[in-house]
Amino acid sequence: MFVNSICEYKQRLSYGDNQYRGNTSGGIVSDFLDFAHRNPNGLFVDPMEGSGTSKDVAAARGIRYKGFDLKSGFNITRDDLGTRLGESAASIFCHPPYWRMIEYSKHPDDLSTGTLDEFLQKLQLAMMNVFDALKPGGRYGILMGNWRSKGTYYPLCSLSLTVCPGKLKEEIIKVQNNCTSDSRIYKGAGTSFIPIKHEILYIFEKEFKANMVLDFAIDFSTLLQNLHRNTWINTVKRIFQKEQRELSLQELYELVENNASEKIRHNPNWKAKIRQIVGQHQEVFKRKAPGIYVLSAA
Numbered sequence: 539m540f541v542n543s544i545c546e547y548k549q550r551l552s553y554g555d556n557q558y559r560g561n562t563s564g565g566i567v568s569d570f571l572d573f574a575h576r577n578p579n580g581l582f583v584d585p586m587e588g589s590g591t592s593k594d595v596a597a598a599r600g601i602r603y604k605g606f607d608l609k610s611g612f613n614i615t616r617d618d619l620g621t622r623l624g625e626s627a628a629s630i631f632c633h634p635p636y637w638r639m640i641e642y643s644k645h646p647d648d649l650s651t652g653t654l655d656e657f658l659q660k661l662q663l664a665m666m667n668v669f670d671a672l673k674p675g676g677r678y679g680i681l682m683g684n685w686r687s688k689g690t691y692y693p694l695c696s697l698s699l700t701v702c703p704g705k706l707k708e709e710i711i712k713v714q715n716n717c718t719s720d721s722r723i724y725k726g727a728g729t730s731f732i733p734i735k736h737e738i739l740y741i742f743e744k745e746f747k748a749n750m751v752l753d754f755a756i757d758f759s760t761l762l763q764n765l766h767r768n769t770w771i772n773t774v775k776r777i778f779q780k781e782q783r784e785l786s787l788q789e790l791y792e793l794v795e796n797n798a799s800e801k802i803r804h805n806p807n808w809k810a811k812i813r814q815i816v817g818q819h820q821e822v823f824k825r826k827a828p829g830i831y832v833l834s835a836a
Contacts, residue, residue, distance in 0.1 A: 539569050539572035539573065540569050540572070540573060540708075540710060543708070543709060543710055543711060544710070544711045544712075544713065545565075545566060545569060545710055545711070545712050545713070546712070546713040546715065547563035547565035547566060547712075547715065548715050549563075549565075550563055550564075551563060551564045551565055552564075552594075553567070553590075553591045553594040553595050553598070561588065561589040561591060562591060562633055562681060562737075563591075563715075564591050564594060564595045566681065566710075566712055566739060567591055567592050567595040567631055568595050568599065570629075570631055570679045570739065570741070571595070571596075571599065571601065571629065571631075573677075573708070573741065574629040574676075574677035574678070574679060574741060575601065575628055575629040575677075576628070576629075576675075576677075577628040577673075578601075579602070580602070580627070580628025580629065580673070580676075581602050581603070581604060581623065581625060581626075581627045581628055582596050582601045582602065582603045582604075582627070582628065582629050582630075582631070583603070583604050583605070583619070583623065583627040583629070583630045583631075583671065584603075584605045584606075584630070584631050584632070584633075585605075585606050585607075585612065585614050585619055585630065585632065585664075585667075585668060585671075586606075586607055586608070586614060586632055586633060586634055586664075587605035587606065587607050588607060588633065590605070591633075592605055592631050593605050604623060606619075606622065608642075608643065608645060608647065608648060609642070609643065613647050614663075614664040614667055614668075615647045615660050615663050615664055615667075616647060618667065618670075618671075619667045619668060619670070619671040620667075620670055620671040623671060626671065626672060626673040626676065627671050627672055627673065627676060627678075628672075628673055628676050629672075629676060629677050629678065629679075630668050630671065630672060630676070630677075630678035630679070631678070631679050631681075632664075632665070632668060632678065632679065632680045632681070633680075633681045634649050634661060634664065634680065634682065635648070635649045635650035636650075636682065636683045636684075636685050636694055637649070637650065637654060637657045637685060637692065637694060638650055638651070638657075638685075638687070639683070639685045647660065649661060649664070654692065654697075658697060658698075658701055661698060661701055662701035662702075665678075665680065665701060665702045665703060666703055666754070666755075669703040669704055669742075669744060669754070672744040673744070674744055674745070674746040675743070675744065675745075675746055676743070676744050677707065677741055677742065677743045677744070678704070678741070678742055678744075679739050679740065679741045679742075680698060680702060680739070680740050680742075681712070681737055681738070681739045682694050682695045682698045682737060682738055682740070683695065683714075683734070683736070683737040683738070684734055684736075685734070686731065686734060689731075695737075695738040695740075698740070699740055700758075701758075702740060702742055703742070703753075703754030703755075703758075704742030704743055704744050704745075704754070705742060705743045705744075705745050706740060706741075706742055707741045707742060707743050708739075708740075708741040709738060709739075709740055709741075710738065710739040710740075710741070711736050711737075711738055712736060712737045712738065712739060713735060713736055714734075714735050714736055714737060770811055770812075770815050771815055771819060771822060773794075774790065774794075774812060774815050774816065774823070775822060775823075775833065777790065777793050777794065778823070778831075778832070778833035779833065781793070783832070784826050784830055784831065784832035785830070785831060785832070786829050786830050786831075787812070787813060787816070787829045787831075788829075790812055790816070790831075791809055791812065794808070794812065816831050820834075821834060822834055
């Protein structure tokens with residue numbers, strides 16, 4: 539079982555097909571079950587079972603299990619998991635593709651294909667499906683890793699955390715061993731970049747009082763709206779902080795435009811957004827005269 543928030547499995551153990559790209563240690567599945575599978579008679583599910591690690595762990599422990607995968611005909615982004623199960627799951631373990639790190643198929647619903655936006659959209663839909671298939675009080679885990687490609691670091695763990703419904707119970711850092719990349723020598727490793735040697739297991743609980751994924755959807759939508767609003771407020775606030783003087787709307791437009799990306803400049807509504815921000819947040823931007831504002835001292 540997990541003894542703290544960091545785990546390591548130096549041996550693959552005899553679970554699943556160890557020749558399968560992306561196969562994880564059965565140790566973390568077993569430890570997940572120790573923590574999350576609280577009903578001995580309950581159903582354990584893996585809707586993206588890949589090499590069959592979860593199936594083997596469940597068999598070794600005598601736990602009722604059902605597993606599915608896109609390659610065997612179950613589409614987590616289209617097929618309702620709860621209907622396929624015929625009952626609610628006590629625990630669910632998910633080990634999705636780490637976006638395009640390993641391309642498993644050309645199927646358009648495969649999480650290893652498409653853009654990053656498409657990956658997150660598909661992942662969110664998949665995790666909503668998982669959440670709905672859980673019993674109230676049940677727990678699910680998602681094991682995710684970050685990825686670097688052509689010098690760009692993709693924080694898939696952090697991004698995944700934002701699209702998963704449920705109450706976050708634990709964050710477990712898994713040290714990676716026995717990876718294909720372990721035998722490679724990377725030029726510049728440790729100086730121009732730091733090799734990634736960890737994954738993160740997030741464990742969520744479906745609270746008894748929140749049985750519908752709609753609760754999460756509403757809360758998440760509100761969070762994004764607040765984040766969007768606060769980003770604009772802080773963007774305009776930083777302009778005032780750097781200029782350290784009162785500014786007219788026209789000066790604000792020019793300062794934003796001079797430092798904006800093409801995406802901002804081609805958005806026809808960005809000037810209206812600035813007017814909205816300074817007009818609606820008088821506690822932050824004090825109106826000195828018509829069209830003239832200064833950053834509030836409060």
